[in-house]
Structure formats: C-alpha cells, structure tokens
Amino acid sequence: xxxxxxxxxxxxxxxxxxxxxxxxxxxxxxxxxxxxxxxxxxxxxxxxxxxxxxxxxxxxxxxxxxxxxxxxxxxxxxxxxxxxxxxxxxxxxxxxxxxxxxxxxxxxxxxxxxxxxxxxxxxxxxxxxxxxxxxxxxxxxxxxxxxxxxxxxxxxxxxxxxxxxxxxxxxxxxxxxxxxxxxxxxxxxxxxxxxxxxxxxxxxxxxxxxxxxxxxxxxxxxxxxxxxxxxxxxxxxxxxxxxxxxxxxxxxxxxxxxxxxxxxxxxxxxxxxxxxxxxxxxxxxxxxxxxxxxxxxxxxxxxxxxxxxxxxxxxxxxxxxxxxxxxxxxxxxxxxxxxxxxxxxxxxxxxxxxxxxxxxxxxxxxxxxxxxxxxxxxxxxxxxxxxxxxxxxxxxxxxxxxxxxxxxxxxxxxxxxxxxxxxxxxxxxxxxxxxxxxxxxxxxxxxxxxxxxxxxxxxxxxxxxxxxxxxxxxxxxxxxxxxxxxxxxxxxxxxxxxxxxxxxxxxxxxxxxxxxxxxxxxxxxxxxxxxxxxxxxxxxxxxxxxxxxxxxxxxxxxxxxxxxxxxxxxxxxxxxxxxxxxxxxxxxxxxxxxxxxxxxxxxxxxxxxxxxxxxxxxxxxxxxxxxxxxxxxxxxxxxxxxxxxxxxxxxxxxxxxxxxxxxxxxxxxxxxxxxxxxxxxxxxxxxxxxxxxxxxxxxxxxxxxxxxxxxxxxxxxxxxxxxxx
Ligand code: C2E
Ligand code: MG
Ligand code: MG
Numbered sequence: 001x002x003x004x005x006x007x008x009x010x011x012x013x014x015x016x017x018x019x020x021x022x023x024x025x026x027x028x029x030x031x032x033x034x035x036x037x038x039x040x041x042x043x044x045x046x047x048x049x050x051x052x053x054x055x056x057x058x059x060x061x062x063x064x065x066x067x068x069x070x071x072x073x074x075x076x077x078x079x080x081x082x083x084x085x086x087x088x089x090x091x092x093x094x095x096x097x098x099x100x101x102x103x104x105x106x107x108x109x110x111x112x113x114x115x116x117x118x119x120x121x122x123x124x125x126x127x128x129x130x131x132x133x134x135x136x137x138x139x140x141x142x143x144x145x146x147x148x149x150x151x152x153x154x155x156x157x158x159x160x161x162x163x164x165x166x167x168x169x170x171x172x173x174x175x176x177x178x179x180x181x182x183x184x185x186x187x188x189x190x191x192x193x194x195x196x197x198x199x200x201x202x203x204x205x206x207x208x209x210x211x212x213x214x215x216x217x218x219x220x221x222x223x224x225x226x227x228x229x230x231x232x233x234x235x236x237x238x239x240x241x242x243x244x245x246x247x248x249x250x251x252x253x254x255x256x257x258x259x260x261x262x263x264x265x266x267x268x269x270x271x272x273x274x275x276x277x278x279x280x281x282x283x284x285x286x287x288x289x290x291x292x293x294x295x296x297x298x299x300x301x302x303x304x305x306x307x308x309x310x311x312x313x314x315x316x317x318x319x320x321x322x323x324x325x326x327x328x329x330x331x332x333x334x335x336x337x338x339x340x341x342x343x344x345x346x347x348x349x350x351x352x353x354x355x356x357x358x359x360x361x362x363x364x365x366x367x368x369x370x371x372x373x374x375x376x377x378x379x380x381x382x383x384x385x386x387x388x389x390x391x392x393x394x395x396x397x398x399x400x401x402x403x404x405x406x407x408x409x410x411x412x413x414x415x416x417x418x419x420x421x422x423x424x425x426x427x428x429x430x431x432x433x434x435x436x437x438x439x440x441x442x443x444x445x446x447x448x449x450x451x452x453x454x455x456x457x458x459x460x461x462x463x464x465x466x467x468x469x470x471x472x473x474x475x476x477x478x479x480x481x482x483x484x485x486x487x488x489x490x491x492x493x494x495x496x497x498x499x500x501x502x503x504x505x506x507x508x509x510x511x512x513x514x515x516x517x518x519x520x521x522x523x524x525x526x527x528x529x530x531x532x533x534x535x536x537x538x539x540x541x542x543x544x545x546x547x548x549x550x551x552x553x554x555x556x557x558x559x560x561x562x563x564x565x566x567x568x569x570x571x572x573x574x575x576x577x578x579x580x581x582x583x584x585x586x587x588x589x590x591x592x593x594x595x596x597x598x599x600x601x602x603x604x605x606x607x608x609x610x611x612x613x614x615x616x617x618x619x620x621x622x623x624x625x626x627x628x629x630x631x632x633x634x635x636x637x638x639x640x641x642x643x644x645x646x647x648x649x650x651x652x653x654x655x656x657x658x659x660x661x662x663x664x665x666x667x668x669x670x671x672x673x674x675x676x677x678x679x680x681x682x683x684x685x686x687x688x689x690x691x692x693x694x695x696x697x698x699x700x701x702x703x704x705x706x707x708x709x710x711x712x713x714x715x716x717x718x719x720x721x722x723x724x725x
Contacts, residue, residue, distance in 0.1 A: 003027060003028060003029045004028055004029065004048040004049065004118050005028070005029040005030075005031065005046050005047050005048055006023055006028050006029065006030050006031075006047070006048065006049050006050070006051060006114065007030075007031055007032070007033065007039065007042060007043070007047045007049070007050040007051065007052075008020060008023075008030060008031070008032045008033075008051045009032070009033045009034070009035075009038075009039045009050065009051070009052040009053060009056070009061060009064060010032075010034065010052075010053040010056075010080070011034050011035065011053065011055075011056050011057055012053075013034070015053075015103075016032045016034070019051065019105070019110065020032060022107040022110060022111065023110075023111065023114070026111045026114075026115075028114070031047070035056055035057060035058055035059075036056060036058055036059035036060075036063055036064055037058075037059075039052070039064045040064070040067060043067070043068065043071065043072065045072065047072070047075060048075065048076075048118060048121065049075065049076050049077075049078065049114060049117055049118055049121070050064070050068055050075060050076075050077045050078070051078050051080065051101075051110075051114070052064050052065060052077060052078070052079055052080065053079075053080045053081065053103075054079055054080065054081040054085060054088045054089070054092060055081065055082075055085065055088075060088075061079060061080075061092070062088065062091060062092055062095065064077075065077050065079065065092060065095055065096070065097055066095060069095060069096045074121065074124070074125065075121075076098040076099075076117040076118070076120065076121050077096070077097045077098060078097065078098060078099040078100070078101060078113065078114070078117065079092040079093075079097045079099070079100050079101070080100075080101045080102075080103055080105060081100070081102065081103065082102070082103050098117050098120075099113055099117060101113065158180040158181070158182060159181065159182060161182070162182070162185070162186070162263065162264055163182075163261055163262065163263045164179065164180050164182055164183045164186050164261075164262040164263075165178075165179070165180045165259070165260070165261055165262075166178060166179040166180065166183075166194075166259075166260045166262065167179075167251070167257050167258065167259050167260070168201075168217075168257065168258045168260065169255075169257055169258075170221055170248075170256055170257065170258060173198050173199065174201070174217050174258065175198040176194045176195060176198070176200075176201055177195070177257065178195075179191045179194045179195065183262075186242075186262070186264060187204060187232055187233070187234050187235060188234050188235025188236060189204070189235050204232045204233050205230055205231070205232055205233075206230060206231035206232065206233065206239050208231075209230035209231050212228055212229075212230050213228065213230050213244070215228070216228030216230075216244060216246070217246060217258065220246035220247065220248060220258055221248060221258065224247065224248050225245070225246065225247045225248065226245075226246055227243065227244065227245040227246070228243075228244055229241060229242070229243050229244070229265060229269075230242065230244070240264065240266045241264070241265045241266045241268075241269040242262050242263060242264055242265060243262070243263050243265040244260055244261070244262050245260065245261045246258045246259065246260040246261075247259050247260075279291065280292040282355075282356040284334055284337055284338060284341075284356070285337055285338055285340075285341035285342075285356045286341070287341050287344075287345070287354055287355050287356045287362070288353065288354070288355040288356075289355060289356060289357075290355065290357050290358065290363075292355065293353065293355035293357070293363055293365065294414050294415075294418070296353045296355075296365055297313065297365055297414040297417065297418065298414045300353075300365055300367045301407060301412070301413070301414060301417075303367070304367065304368070304407055305412070309368050310368070310369065310370045310371075310406055310407055310408070311365070311366065311367050311368065311369060311406070311407040311417075312365075312366040312369040312370070312371065312373065312374035312377075312404060312405070312406050312407075313363065313364070313365055313366075313404070313405045313406075313407075313417045313418060313420075313421040314363065314364040314366070314374065314377065314378055314381070314402055314403070314404055314421060315357075315361065315362075315363050315402070315403040315404075315405075315418070315421035315422045315424065315425040316344075316361065316362040316363065316364070316381065316385070316400055316401070316402050316403075316425065317360055317361050317362075317400070317401050317425050317429060318336065318337075318340060318360040318385070318398050318399075318400055319398055319399035319400060319401055319429065320398055320399065321333065321336065321337075321359075321360035321398065322360075323598045323628075323629055323630065324336055324391070324396070324398065324630065326598055326601060326602035326629075327598060327601040327602070327629050327630035327631065327632070328391055328392060328630050332391045332392060335389065335391060336360075336389050336391070336398065337356070337360065339389055340362065340385050340400075341354075341356060341362070343384045343385055343387075344362060344364070344381060344384075344385070347377075347380055347381055347384055348364065348377075351367055351368075352364060352365060352366050352367070352377075353365040361422075361425075363418065363421065364377070364381070370406065371404065371406050371437065374404045374406060375404065375435065375437075378402045378404055378435045379435065381400070381402065382400050382402055382434055382435060385398070385400040386398065386399055386400060394630075396630070399434065400434070401425050401426075401428040401429040401433075401434055401435075401436075402425060402428060402434065402435045402436070403420075403421045403422060403423065403424025403425025403426065403427070403428055403436055403437075403438060404421060404424055404435065404436070404437045404438065405417045405418075405420040405421035405424060405437075405438040406437075406438075410438045420438040420442075421438060423438060423442045423443070423446055424436045424437060424438035424439075424442065426442075426446075427442055427445070448513070449524070452510070452513070452516070452520075452521060452524060453524050453527075453528055455510065456508075456521060456524060456525060456528070456530055457528075457530060459508055459510075460533065460534065460537045464508055464509050464510060464511070465506060465507070465508055465534075465537060466506075466507045466508075466509065466710060467504050467505070467506060467507070467538060467541040467542065467545070467711065468504070468505045468506075468507050468708035468709055468710055468711075468714070469502040469503070469504055469505070469545070469559075469708065469709055469710075469711065469714035470502060470503050470505060470701060470706055470707065470708040470709070471499050471501075471502050471556070471701070471705055471706045471714075471717065471718065471721070472499065472500055472501040472502060472503060472557070472560070472679060472699055472700070472701045473498045473499055473500060473699060473700050473701070473705055474498045474499075474500040474698065474699050475498070475689065475692065475693050475697065475698070475699060475700050498721075499556050499557060499718060499721055499722070500557045500558075500699055501556065501557035501558040501559065501560060501592065502556050502557070502558075502559055502560065502714065502718070503559075503560040503562075503594070503701065503708075504538060504541070504542045504545075504559055504560060504561055504562075505518065505562070505708045506518050506522075506534070506538055506562075507708075508521055522534075522564060525564075526564055526565070526566045531564045531566060531567060532567065535561075535563060535564065535567060535577075535580075536580055538561055538562075539561055539577060539580040539581055539584070539591075540580060540583065540584055542559045542561050542586075542591065543580070543581050543583070543584025543585070543586035543591075544584055544586075545559065545711055546559050546584075546586045546587075546590045546591070547584065547585055547586055548711075548715075549715070549718075550590075552715070554715065554718055554719060554722070556714075556718045558589075558590060558591060558592040558620060559590060559591055559592065560591075560592040560593070560594050560622060561591060561592070561593055561594065562594045562624065563577070563593050563594065563595055563599075564599070565595075565596055565598060565599030565602065568595055568599045568600065568602065568603070568606070568607050568610065569602065569603055569606065571606070573610050574610045574613035574614050574617075575613075577593065577614065577619070578614070578617055578619075581619075587618065588614075588617045588618035588619045589618040589619075591619050591620075592619065592620045592621070592622055592642075592643075593611075593614055593619055593620075593621055593622070594621075594622045594623075594624040594645065595607070595611070595621065595622070595623060595624060596623075596624045596625045596628075596629070597623050597624065597625055597626050597627070597628060597629035597631055598625070598628065598629035598630075600623060600629075600631075600635075600639060601629055601630065601631055601632065601635065604632070604635040604638075604639075607639070608635070608638055608639060608640070611639060611640050611641065612640050615640045620642045620643070621639070621640060621641040621642060621643070622641060622642065622643035622644070622645050622679070623639065623641045623643065623644050623645060623676075624645045625645065625647040625681075626644045626645055626646055626647055626667060627646060627647045627649070627650050627663060627667060628647050628649070636674065637674050641676055642676060642677060643676060643677050643678070643679055643699075644667065644671040644676050644677070644678050644679070645678075645679050645680075645681050645701075646664055646667055646668075646678055646679070646680045646681060646697070647681060647682075648680075648681040648682025648702070649682075650663050650664050650667075651664070651680050651681060651682045651683055651684075651688055651692075651702070652682065654687070654688045654691045654692070655687050655688065655690070655691035661691070664680070664691075664692070664695065664697075665695050668695050668696055668697050672696070677698040677699065678697050678698050678699070679697070679698060679699040679700065679701060680692050680697050680699075680700045680701070680702070681701050681702065682701075682702050682703075683700040683701065683702030683703075683704045683705070684702050684703045684704050685704060686704070688702075688704070689704060
C-alpha cells in the first residue's frame with residue numbers, strides 16, 4: 001500500500017524525533033524540518049500533510065502555513081502550539097489550517113487526527129476527480145450533440161444535393177461499401193442494390209464506356225485522384241451521362257478506399273453536343289458545314305490514297321438564288337435552301353456526304369466514285385434541285401450549276417479538290433452548261449479574271465472605256481389608238497423622227513484581251529466597288545454627248561444610262577447622279593436612268609425614294625430587263641417609272657413561241673394599266689416588230705434598227721434617220 005508522506009516542523013529535536021517514531025510506526029513516511037527555511041526547501045507535491053509548530057525561531061509556523069496554502073492548496077496543514085497561544089491558534093485556523101493540536105500531543109490522538117485528515121484529503125481529491133470527470137462527460141455529451149448536428153447536416157446535404165457520394169474498396173471489383181441514398185433519385189435503383197451485388201455498379205455502365213470507367217478507377221488508385229465521364233442506365237432503361245471524381249483516402253480503420261462523387265452531367269453534355277453541332281453543322285439546313293466537310297474529305301482522301309481508288313467532289317450553286325432572296329425576301333430564300341438540302345440528302349447514299357458551304361453553295365463528297373459516276377450523280381442532283389419550289393403560292397423553278405473535281409487527276413488535297421470543283425462550278429454557271437468537269441485551263445481563266453479586276457481600275461484613265469449608243473424607236477400605228485397622245489406630240493417635235501431616245505452602253509477595249517462585254521466586267525466592277533467611278537464616268541460621257549448633240553441641233557430624245565443594282569442600295573445615290581449630270585452642264589430632263597427589275601425589288605422602299613428624287617428633278621426612270629425578276633405588283637405600281645423594258649429573252653421567241661407571246665402581251669397590258677409605257681429590247685426581225693406593233697407595245701430597241709455604235713457613228717445614224725423622215 002502507498003505510504004503517505006508527512007512533514008513535521010518543530011524547532012525542538014526531541015519532539016521531532018518522538019513524533020517521527022510515532023508516525024513511522026503507524027505506517028507513515030516522515031520528513032522533518034527545524035525552521036521556516038528548511039521547511040520551505042522540503043516542500044513538494046509528494047507531501048500529503050504537514051504538522052507545524054506555530055512557535056519557531058525566526059519566521060513562524062504561520063508563515064509556513066501561508067506558503068503551503070498558496071503553493072499546495074490541497075495539502076492539509078495541522079498546527080501545534082502550547083495552550084497559552086490562543087491568538088495564533090485562531091489565526092492559524094482562519095488561514096486554513098485544518099486542525100490544531102495542543103502540546104504535548106497524545107500519540108494516539110495525533111495518529112488518529114492525521115489519518116482523519118488524510119482520508120478527508122483523499123476523499124476531497126476523489127470528489128475533485130469526479131467533478132472533473134463529470135465535466136469531461138458533459139463536454140463529451142456536448143461533443144456528441146455537435147457530431148449529431150454535423151451528421152444531420154451532412155445527411156441533409158447528401159439528400160438535397162443531386163450528387164451521389166460513394167466509397168469503394170480497392171479490389172479488382174471496386175466493390176461499393178457505401179453509397180448515398182440519393183443514388184435512387186439519380187438512377188432509380190436503391191443504394192442497397194449496389195451494396196448487395198458487387199457487380200451491380202458495372203452492370204449499370206454503358207457497355208461502350210466500361211473500359212473508360214475501369215481506366216478512371218485504376219488511374220485514381222495509382223495517381224491518388226482522377227475524374228472521368230460515362231453513361232449509366234436508369235432503371236427505366238434510358239442511358240444518361242454522369243461525371244465521376246474519385247480520391248484515394250484512408251478510412252477510420254486505416255484501410256485505403258476510393259471515395260467517389262457522381263454528378264449528372266447530361267445537361268452539360270447536351271450543351272456540348274449543341275455547341276459541337278453549331279461548330280460543325282449549318283443551323284439552317286442541318287447539313288455539315290465547310291469545316292466538318294473538309295475533315296470528311298480529308299479522311300476519305302486518305303483512304304482513297306491507301307486503297308488506290310478514285311474519289312469525286314461536286315460543288316453546287318443555285319442559279320438566280322440572289323434574285324429570289326432580293327425580290328421575295330429572306331424567308332423564301334431560306335425555304336429554298338432548306339428544301340434543296342433536303343432533296344440533296346434524300347438522293348445520296350449513306351457513304352456519301354453533303355454540306356452547305358455557305359450562301360447558296362453546297363458540296364457533295366462521293367467516295368470511290370470515278371468521273372462517269374460523278375456525272376451520273378450530278379445529273380440526278382441537277383434534275384431534282386431544278387424541280388419547282390412553292391414560294392408564296394407561286395411555283396418557281398431554279399437552276400443549279402455543278403462543278404466536278406476528281407481525285408487523283410484534279411488534285412490530291414482537300415483544299416485543291418474543293419477549289420477545283422468550285423472553279424468548275426463557276427464555269428458551269430458562266431457558260432450556262434449546268435454541269436462542268438474541272439480542267440486545268442480554267443485556272444488560266446481565273447487568273448485572267450483576276451488580271452481583269454486589276455486592269456479595270458486604270459481602264460478609264462487609260463482611255464480604254466468607250467460609250468456606245470443604241471437607238472430606241474417609237475412604233476405606234478397611229479396616234480388615235482395610242483393611250484399616250486401627249487407622247488406622240490412630243491415625238492413629232494423631235495423632228496418627226498421615230499427615234500425616241502438612245503441607250504448608252506459601255507465598252508471596254510482591253511489592250512491584250514480586246515473587246516470585253518459589259519456583261520463580263522460590270523459584275524467585276526460591282527464586286528470591287530469600281531462601279532461607282534465607272535457610273536460617274538458614264539454619266540459624264542453621256543452628259544457631254546447630250547450637250548454636243550444639243551449644240552449641233554440633234555435631238556435624239558433622252559439618253560438612257562444604266563445604273564447597277566448594287567448602287568441602288570446606296571443612300572444618297574440620287575444626289576450623286578444629279579451632281580454628276582450638272583457638272584457636265586447637261587439638263588436632267590435629257591437623261592433617263594435604267595434600273596433592272598431585280599435591283600428595284602431588292603429594297604423597294606429605298607429604290608422608290610431614290611427614283612422619286614430623280615423624277616422630281618426631271619430625270620425619267622425605266623425598269624430594265626423586266627420579266628427576269630420577281631416583282632411584287634404592290635411595289636411595282638408605286639414605282640415612279642415611265643418605262644418598262646421587256647427583256648430580250650422574251651422577244652427572241654416572238655411571234656411563234658406561245659409562252660413568250662403570252663408573257664409579252666400581258667406585260668404590255670399590265671404596264672399600260674399601271675400607267676407605264678413599254679419598250680421591247682433585242683428586236684431583230686420584222687416579224688417581232690409586227691407582233692409588238694399589233695400588241696400595242698410603245699417602242700422598240702434592237703439590231704433591226706441599230707447595233708450599239710460609237711458616238712460619231714451614232715451621230716451620223718441619228719442625223720440620217722432624222723433627215724430621211
Ligand atoms: P441592258 O441594259 O439590258 O442592255 C441591252 C443589251 O442588249 C446590250 O448588251 C445590247 O447591246 C444588247 N442588245 C440590244 N439589241 C440587241 C439585239 O437586237 N439582239 C441582241 N442579241 N442583243 C441586243 P450589252 O451592251 O452587252 O450590255 C449588257 C448589259 O451590261 C446591259 O444590259 C447592262 O445591264 C450592262 N451595262 C451596259 N452598259 C452599262 C453601263 O454603262 N453601266 C452599267 N451599270 N451597266 C451597263
Ligand atoms: Mg439597259
Ligand atoms: Mg435590258
């Protein structure tokens with residue numbers, strides 16, 4: 001049994017020894033001191049009780065008591081004194097001494113008292129321990145409550161989040177040891193299904209993604225973490241995408257496990273898919289776009305090279321698409337594109353690919369196809385796409401131009417093949433041949449085209465441009481039947497000549513290529529923006545000629561000037577035309593502006609306002625190439641035009657072609673109903689003239705009377721005609 005250590009402090013050696021003996025024989029350990037200083041050096045936590053004489057030499061026993069109370073408050077102190085020292089005794093008890101013994105002390109009472117106080121002390125200590133324990137217990141209980149709160153929160157999180165948390169062991173099977181309950185919400189199966197059957201998790205994974213899942217888990221195991229995506233099957237059978245992030249962790253029992261976090265990423269995948277569609281597919285027609293098509297051509301080309309078989313590329317462009325867009329609106333244009341794409345897709349085999357390359361251009365890839373097969377497919381496509389479209393309740397048929405390039409002869413890279421098919425298409429369009437194979441001399445033509453573009457810029461400075469004039473003739477049978485008596489009056493004022501005007505037509509004499517038709521270079525000028533200075537030049541020349549004729553007393557009527565379609569989209573065009581005419585000194589009344597039907601219908605409101613401004617200043621307006629566009633009658637009747645020029649393509653078949661004849665007759669009737677006069681272009685034969693006369697057409701222009709002539713020839717022609725009358 002542990003012995004309790006007692007400190008005895010007394011200045012009298014006899015007493016110290018006597019008490020020591022008594023206490024030692026009672027089973028205590030004893031240490032003794034004879035004064036304050038010695039007692040203080042002996043003090044330490046091992047002393048369980050002190051027995052101190054109050055009267056000591058120097059510092060008293062009370063001082064030792066004070067010291068013990070502050071340093072070792074648990075150590076009980078018993079004081080001894082003679083009966084006479086009442087005051088000190090009281091003071092000692094006040095200061096916390098537990099007992100007081102009067103000298104001489106009865107040995108039995110001494111042992112008894114010491115035992116009592118030692119018991120008391122140990123009880124007190126036990127009590128303290130209990131109190132401490134209780135405090136710890138209370139804290140533990142508090143902690144438990146906190147843990148419960150934390151747990152509840154975690155559970156709440158697990159329930160409310162769509163994410164599923166799981167733990168799996170790191171065996172080959174990656175058996176799931178825990179999975180949060182919300183797995184049921186994710187895939188319809190309860191957590192139990194995963195815990196009960198170690199293979200269940202892999203059974204849910206899409207067969208194509210199994211490898212990816214295994215690799216992801218292995219990677220997590222080796223690298224400490226990994227994330228991967230795969231499809232899992234819902235209880236109802238459909239597959240959906242999840243993302244899985246795993247981390248290697250040690251669990252509470254020190255074992256390694258994979259902790260995983262699964263989220264439903266179907267929405268994100270859908271967005272990714274849509275984005276991919278946007279970057280690889282054309283949204284309007286849903287066909288692959290140029291980018292995807294180029295990839296496909298590249299792949300097909302690699303295969304063709306390896307297996308040594310040919311391959312064909314077709315490049316398609318819808319003819320006159322622009323005029324549909326311009327005259328009937330973009331919604332109709334879109335309809336044509338969608339329908340064309342649909343027809344194209346239904347024609348092709350699954351191994352072929354088609355794409356929208358932009359605008360009204362499409363491309364077709366025919367793997368393993370030689371030139372004969374390519375031509376067969378091109379013909380089929382051309383036939384199908386030329387079938388009429390129903391637009392705004394009108395049946396409208398559009399042509400299509402197809403260019404063909406073949407691997408290996410026309411190129412061995414996707415870019416070259418596409419470029420060559422495009423060049424071939426361009427030639428098909430230019431030559432109205434619908435389908436054209438690529439040939440290497442087309443390159444030269446394209447180079448010439450480029451050269452022309454460059455040379456056109458300096459053509460007017462180098463005097464290569466000339467203005468020709470072609471006469472226009474009134475053809476009324478007699479003034480009584482004419483709906484425009486005033487007109488014939490005016491004509492009679494023109495020296496009785498039936499020349500009612502001249503059209504100015506530009507010519508380009510290229511130093512190397514010779515004569516270039518305006519039909520070839522005006523589109524180039526429109527493309528490069530040179531059309532503006534060219535129109536300026538034409539107006540200046542026409543104005544100068546008008547003044548020259550005026551001065552010589554020759555009056556051929558109005559001089560018509562053609563204004564290009566792109567210019568009619570330009571704000572401020574009327575002011576520009578007027579200022580150019582005034583610069584020359586000519587009068588606006590001498591000038592007529594010809595605008596094509598398609599140009600006028602592109603932005604009818606703007607066209608009408610430009611025309612009105614011109615008409616108000618005295619310039620008259622003629623609608624050129626009428627019948628080739630798609631006029632809206634509503635706008636047509638608002639156009640302040642004086643003349644409708646019936647396009648020469650309808651005149652060519654007269655008088656025998658019944659369709660042309662019907663068109664011409666109804667155009668004349670309609671124009672008259674709208675208060676406009678008609679002039680037929682391209683009249684080459686007497687029969688045509690006779691037909692037009694009979695139908696009441698007001699005027700004609702064509703080779704039957706004159707070809708476009710240089711100014712001096714035109715002057716001579718007009719003078720002769722006037723004189724011959
Ligand atoms: P357009 O304004 O319709 O001009 C009539 C075209 O028909 C002219 O062709 C003319 O030479 C041709 N032609 C006239 N009578 C006959 C005929 O009896 N038979 C045949 N087969 N053709 C006939 P050209 O001069 O080649 O001009 C073609 C087009 O180029 C013009 O068509 C016009 O749109 C445009 N153009 C001509 N000069 C200019 C110009 O100064 N400015 C602009 N912007 N365009 C012009
Ligand atoms: Mg014209
Ligand atoms: Mg014309």
